[in-house]
């Protein structure tokens with residue numbers, strides 16, 4: 001039997017989340033897709049621009065497929081980004097790179113981000129948390145995002161890069177602007193596009209002298225490690241080196257910020273689980289991290305474009321098909337997770353992969369660092385907060401791009 005062309009399938013509609021969709025309305029909309037699919041084995045949905053892949057196995061298949069690429073070039077052609085600093089940066093971005101070139105560049109970054117390698121940042125992360133805590137006017141009620149979730153990842157990335165801690169706010173600003181290169185809604189605004197271009201130039205003016213300084217005065221950081229690889233003959237050009245550092249910066253700041261914000265929100269909403277976590281932090285902090293990453297993936301969507309026809313589950317997906325791979329629905333796939341709609345930090349994550357960090361060759365390079373930061377932040381809070389609750393409604397950002405929280409007050413009883 002020949003496969004059914006994708007266009008002939010009768011698929012449920014998946015509306016693009018508009019500005020009003022966030023928080024509970026976001027969950028309701030996405031849970032609707034899962035429920036619609038539940039009885040009929042529906043694993044695809046459609047909207048005017050792309051086909052959404054809803055289940056874990058299929059999502060992983062397309063993320064791992066050699067016939068699918070991140071649609072960077074398509075996005076930038078659509079928005080007329082054909083030259084200039086952002087265009088040059090995009091050409092070198094790991095996500096837009098494939099094959100041998102990607103293997104070589106990833107191979108240079110990976111050693112600095114293994115579980116063992118990131119351990120050396122643990123003491124610094126603890127110091128930053130203590131420093132941020134010291135700055136609080138009232139440690140029993142404060143905006144968790146402004147006080148902790150926002151500054152911590154930027155301070156950590158500054159340390160990873162070997163940049164001075166006082167540059168962390170600048171790094172946060174660049175990361176947040178340049179990150180919008182992946183957001184089609186943002187790119188459609190000429191003002192945003194122009195600002196992203198300016199921010200790339202600012203970053204380049206900052207990183208060049210820093211790399212030059214480290215050549216003469218090596219440190220214990222990622223820039224130094226990349227310089228060493230370059231000098232050992234790994235054929236890494238200056239531009240590539242600068243762009244790898246930029247990739248780490250762009251990938252590693254508002255992502256970790258947003259994931260931490262949501263995990264703390266979920267725990268503040270579950271007083272019993274917070275008590276359980278405080279009683280058994282050794283087991284339950286790593287599990288709370290995994291469960292938060294599963295339950296509220298801050299990268300609910302990524303995208304792929306097919307570079308050739310693909311046949312999968314008796315469906316023919318033609319070359320050029322744009323796909324949205326959905327980590328939100330994949331992480332609640334009832335064939336993989338029991339009671340997937342429950343936030344349960346006692347869940348044993350063994351054997352149940354989520355798609356929050358992607359899959360395949362572009363699998364997130366910073367997973368170990370992100371988990372280290374998340375675990376340290378929870379552990380710090382657990383030692384200080386006997387009780388934890390929300391003192392204001394979280395101000396959610398849009399789930400398109402990175403799904404963050406702009407502000408969220410918490411109230412704690414000192415432990």
Ligand code: HEM
Pocket residue numbers: 070094095096106113247248249251252253255256259298299302303355356357358359361362363364365366367369370
């Ligand atoms: C909770 C935090 C984070 C989440 C949820 C996250 C999520 C992701 C996802 C989904 C991808 C793959 C995108 C795709 O295949 O389309 C990715 C790639 C990437 N991430 Fe992360 N990330 C996080 C933290 C970090 C951190 C801390 C760093 C840096 C230290 C980082 C650096 C990168 C880089 C460099 C890539 C590109 C990898 C490649 O193309 O080979 N991320 N991330």
